[in-house]
Amino acid sequence: MSPETPAERRRRAGRIARALEAAYPEARCALAFRSPFELLIATILSAQCTDKKVNEVTPALFARYPTPEALATAPLADIEQRIRPTGFYRQKARAIQGSAHEIATRFGGRVPDSMEALLTLPGVARKTANVVLGNAFGVPALPVDTHMKRVHARLGLTTSDDPVRIEQELMEWLPPSAWTPYAHRVIHHGRVCCVAHEPRCDACPLATDCPWPRARESARPSASRKSARRARAAPAARSRHA
Numbered sequence: 001m002s003p004e005t006p007a008e009r010r011r012r013a014g015r016i017a018r019a020l021e022a023a024y025p026e027a028r029c030a031l032a033f034r035s036p037f038e039l040l041i042a043t044i045l046s047a048q049c050t051d052k053k054v055n056e057v058t059p060a061l062f063a064r065y066p067t068p069e070a071l072a073t074a075p076l077a078d079i080e081q082r083i084r085p086t087g088f089y090r091q092k093a094r095a096i097q098g099s100a101h102e103i104a105t106r107f108g109g110r111v112p113d114s115m116e117a118l119l120t121l122p123g124v125a126r127k128t129a130n131v132v133l134g135n136a137f138g139v140p141a142l143p144v145d146t147h148m149k150r151v152h153a154r155l156g157l158t159t160s161d162d163p164v165r166i167e168q169e170l171m172e173w174l175p176p177s178a179w180t181p182y183a184h185r186v187i188h189h190g191r192v193c194c195v196a197h198e199p200r201c202d203a204c205p206l207a208t209d210c211p212w213p214r215a216r217e218s219a220r221p222s223a224s225r226k227s228a229r230r231a232r233a234a235p236a237a238r239s240r241h242a
């Protein structure tokens with residue numbers, strides 16, 4: 001089969017985006033928040049943790065420390081205990097308190113709304129900044145997490161596993177107005193259908209535009225040949241050791 005041209009890939013990306021919209025019209029950010037500050041803190045806490053678990057701990061955290069100033073001056077040990085269920089709680093406590101301190105002292109108590117400024121905050125990398133920009137400020141953004149990486153690799157819409165490169169490639173295929181909702185839908189799709197182990201390709205709304213099921217099928221005969229070879233070799237090896 002001849003390689004896909006850029007124009008063909010752009011058309012396929014458009015079909016995929018439309019199929020995702022039809023399948024998951026209500027997909028949203030799964031983190032609970034009432035302000036950019038709450039979303040920033042929740043997103044930092046969501047590293048290596050489910051959004052559900054984060055949503056269980058943040059109401060009490062924000063009730064006790066509702067502003068950047070309050071969180072910046074809180075006893076570190078108390079923050080650690082409150083966020084402990086999210087894992088890596090010592091590093092996360094330092095990160096959220098450090099970010100709160102920077103927001104309180106350098107940004108007048110308001111979360112900055114630019115990628116450049118967000119990246120200066122402790123614990124904030126590009127994915128977190130994109131979540132905040134896209135969901136708290138309405139700035140088109142493509143946060144690339146583990147679901148975005150896996151789904152796009154299987155769809156053949158990226159040639160890289162570097163999140164920054166994936167973000168750049170997707171920007172070529174999709175208009176800015178589509179970025180944030182598209183990312184929500186892909187992440188949701190990665191959670192409910194294109195899961196890491198045993199993706200549900202038979203029920204997938206993207207199956208007609210995804211090369212992965214065919215690639216998996218064509219890989220199967222060679223795997224079968226290898227196991228057949230191993231099976232044939234086993235009696236000979238046993239007889240040598242007998």
Ligand code: SF4
Pocket residue numbers: 151154155193194195199200201204205206207210211212213
């Ligand atoms: S067809 Fe399978 S691999 Fe492709 S996106 Fe759907 S679930 Fe994922």
